[in-house]
Amino acid sequence: MDAATTKPPLDTDQLLARGRRVFETEIAAVAALQDRLGTAFVAACRLLHGCRGRVVVTGMGKSGHIGNKIAATLASTGTPSFFLHPAEASHGDIGMITREDVVLAISNSGETAELLIILPVIKRLGVPLIAMTGRLHSTLARAATALLDVGVPAEACPYNLAPTASTTAALAMGDALAVAVLEARGFSEQDFARSHPGGALGRRLLLHVEDVMRSGDELPVVAPEASLRDGLLEMSRKGLGMTAVADQDGRVLGIYTDGDLRRTLDRPTDLRTTRMREVMTADPRTITARVLAAEAVRLIETQRISQLLVVDERGVLVGALNVHDLLRAGVM
Structure with a gap:
C-alpha cells in the first residue's frame, strides 16, 4: 500500500x-x-x-x-x-x-x-x-x-x-x-404491563400460574399406596422431574421429586414393595392457579425448590409446574 x-x-x-x-x-x-x-x-x-x-x-x-x-x-x-x-x-x-x-x-x-x-x-x-x-x-x-x-x-x-x-x-x-x-x-405497574404484554414486565404482571402450569393428562400424580416403581414410571412419562401423591379425592398428600429419588437410592430400597407414602415429602409447598406466575418464581427461589404443585381452595390438585415452565413463559 x-x-x-x-x-x-x-x-x-x-x-x-x-x-x-x-x-x-x-x-x-x-x-x-x-x-x-x-x-x-x-x-x-x-x-x-x-x-x-x-x-x-x-x-x-x-x-x-x-x-x-x-x-x-x-x-x-x-x-x-x-x-x-x-x-x-x-x-x-x-x-x-x-x-x-x-x-x-x-x-x-x-x-x-x-x-x-x-x-x-x-x-x-x-x-x-x-x-x-x-x-x-x-x-x-x-x-x-x-x-x-x-x-x-x-x-x-x-x-x-x-x-x-x-x-x-x-x-x-x-x-x-x-x-x-x-x-x-x-x-401503575399494571397499566404499564397492559401496554407491554410482550415485555418482561408485562409477562411478570399479567401471567398467572394457570397460564403456565401443566394440567390434565400432563399432570403427574399417583396414589399413596402406589409402588415406588409406579411412581418413577409416572415421573418418567410426564417429564416434570416429580410426581404428586394424592388421595382418591385428589387432595394433595405429598410430592416425590428427583431429589427424593437420590435420597431413596442412598439406602437399600425395593422399588416394587416400597409405597409412595413411605418415601414422599408430606405437606409440600403448593400454590393456587390464580396467583401471579411471579409469585411462583418467588416461592421457587426462596424455598430453593424446582417444582410446585397447584391446588384449589380445597387442596385438590389442579396443576403442576417447574422452573423450566417459568423460564419458557419468560417470567424467570
Whole structure:
C-alpha cells in the first residue's frame, strides 16, 4: 500500500478524551434544562394530561427521530400518541390531526420549513401547540401555546453542526413530560404491563400460574399406596422431574421429586414393595392457579425448590409446574 494513503493509527488517549468531552457537553445541556422548568412546562403537562384525543408529535430530520421516540414513550405510559412526519402532513396526512388533539412540534431552529407550512392548519383547527425549540423568538416559538426551551450553548460535534447535545436535550425534555404526566394520571405497574404484554414486565404482571402450569393428562400424580416403581414410571412419562401423591379425592398428600429419588437410592430400597407414602415429602409447598406466575418464581427461589404443585381452595390438585415452565413463559 502507498505510504501516502496509509492512515495513521488512532490514538487511544485522544479517542477517550473525545468521548468524555461529548458526555460532558451533553450532561451540561441536560442539567441546564432543570433551571428552565417553570410555568411553560406545567402548561405543557396540563395540555397533555387534558388531551381528549391524541398527542401528535412532529419534527424533521434528527428532531423527527427524537419525536418518534417521545411519541412511543407517551403512548406506552398512558397518553395516546403517534408521530406525524411534517413533510407527509403537507401532502395529506395532516388530516390525521383532529380538534381533540394536541400537537407537540420539535425544531431546534424553530424555522423548519416543513413545520411552518402546517402551522396555519393547526391554528385553524384550534389545536393546542406545544413547541420544543432552541430559539425562543422563532416562528415556531411565537405560534406555541406552551413553549419549552431546549436550547444548548453548543453541540457536542466539534464543528457545532451535527445535532447531538440539542437532540439529547429534546429527548430528556420529552421524557420529563411523559413521566410527569404518567404520575399525574396515577399510571401503575399494571397499566404499564397492559401496554407491554410482550415485555418482561408485562409477562411478570399479567401471567398467572394457570397460564403456565401443566394440567390434565400432563399432570403427574399417583396414589399413596402406589409402588415406588409406579411412581418413577409416572415421573418418567410426564417429564416434570416429580410426581404428586394424592388421595382418591385428589387432595394433595405429598410430592416425590428427583431429589427424593437420590435420597431413596442412598439406602437399600425395593422399588416394587416400597409405597409412595413411605418415601414422599408430606405437606409440600403448593400454590393456587390464580396467583401471579411471579409469585411462583418467588416461592421457587426462596424455598430453593424446582417444582410446585397447584391446588384449589380445597387442596385438590389442579396443576403442576417447574422452573423450566417459568423460564419458557419468560417470567424467570
